[in-house]
Amino acid sequence: MENATLNTEVVSRAALTVPKRSLGSRLWKERYCFLLLLPGLLYFIVYRYVPMLGNIIAFEDYSPFQGFLHSPWVGMKHFQRIFEDAEVVRVIGNTLLLFFLQTVFAFPVPIVLSLMLNEIRSERYKRTVQSIVYLPHFLSWVVVIGIVTIFLKTEGLANKVLFTLFGMEPISYLQEPHWFMPLIVLEGIWKDSGWGTIIFLAALAGINPNLYEAAIMDGANRWRKIWHITLPAIRGTTVILLILTLGSVLDSGFEQIFLMLNPFTMEVGNVLDTFVYYKGIQQSDFSFGTAVGLFKGVVGLILIVSANWLAKKIGEDGIF
Template sequence: MNQSSGTPTLAAAVPKYPVPRRAKKLKDRLWRERYLFLLLMPGLLYFIVYRYIPMLGNIIAFQDFSPFRGFLNSEWIGFHHFKTIFSDQEVIRVLWNTLLLSFLQIGFAFPVPIILAIMLNEIKNEWYKRIVQSIVYLPHFLSWVVVIGIVTIFLKNEGIVNRILNPLLGIEPISFLQQPGWFMPLVVLEVIWKEAGWGTIIFLAALSGINPSLYEAAVVDGANRWRQIWHITLPALRSTIVILFILRLGTVLDSGFEQIFLMLNPFTMDVGNVLDTYVYFKGIQNADFSFGTAVGLFKSVIGLILIFAANRLAKKYGEEGVF
């Protein structure tokens, strides 16, 4: 109130709207941790520019896209390409190859880093343990071009393996790279050799958090090493295994384009052509961009559904899950 006139002042007449507490906390936190967010920006920009913005191009999966007419003028045909996915026998065969190869990798390649981490954890000599770790990590840093080149040198008809098998065992040279029956086993073995050592990093980190007193108590109770692994080590790894398994299911339709593409040849095309390479041949080489995009979008949706389903199932059985 104005003491001289008794009328309310302008400041008193204007209502004050306080800043919401949550917004104020967020603003204070952004300013307080501004340097950390600046460090986050390059990675965030990478995902925005190369992951999220290109998703707008998925619109051509619903069009008869022509590069000359562009996104806006291409004919809209709805779900025609998605219907073709389930009616084309070639797509069905490629989808079966993809699923079979992915489940072979989950069944044989996924457990190997767990077993390797447990074995490394049992090594008491730290010097020897570091040497073994370095050796098994090394293949991860080789490109697939180098790995396939090494495999070709070893397994071709005049390669090292056939030169050993023929004189020693009297076995005729085996066409490992041309026989369809050898294609998927070789792919799985290559994945194990290249990535198993790198995959042990996460499991070794989880094992380092186990309280040593648990093992000491188990020894007092008379448990041998196998019992200690079964009752202490594996339960400690369970949550990590579940999370990585959920993430792996999300990529069940991703078989690894580079590796498969380098391994393919006319003899193994029927069993080795997967969704990734099929999209390349169909969408890029044959310039059927709309159908290739539809197959890629279908693959992404299936992976998303599998992640949500596996995550919900994990939570149902008492695990934390991914989100």
């Protein structure tokens, strides 16, 4: 027994005296793994981090002729304009309203859809339904808005059906301001809800089947199993996705909004993404447009950190 203990101590001391590899040697040993990471790292460096240096013009009265280094420095002038400009306040209101509608109506749809797909017992029928609901995700917004325009224009299919069945006069869905927000939310649900179910279906696949068997032995029906087993099992995934969603509270999606906007809906449909484009590119107010974009990014970062902190306080893992 004493010999065994002595041998263990010798081995432990020998392990402690093994010299640690240098950083260079470890990088060389894992060189092929880092080589695989290189394209992704280059993408983020070139297209994400390097352009961030251009945010300096938010603190300048930038002129393309004077450049970054010689344009006059104005400090927080353009950020003050954000809260003094009535148009910016209206645009922020539109953005927050759209985010609220998308969170309330669009965010729960993938959860409900994944729960419904999870209850299908026929694998062939389940795979068929999954394929059908996934397909819209692979359509570009140009195609989606084109389809919506064909169906909802004044002489489109929707108005023809309403006139044929109910004798209703044509409705200008695309020109009526009060239809803009509902159409944006419905388009997002149709296009991306099926794709969003992938994450929740993966979470559902990790639930222990013994839990359902035990619930059946206790007399639980299908709704009880969903409420007491399924939903708690995907709560962590839901919280993480909600945190990521909060990070994009001021990011409404430029392409969809831009394609849906027209002079009739500009008042209610202009959001921060499109405002930055119109102000910064079309009107050449580069510094103010950059200040609005930087403000949007900072708010998103604060919300992500705050939501992650709150998630950890209630017992979830969070994203970092």
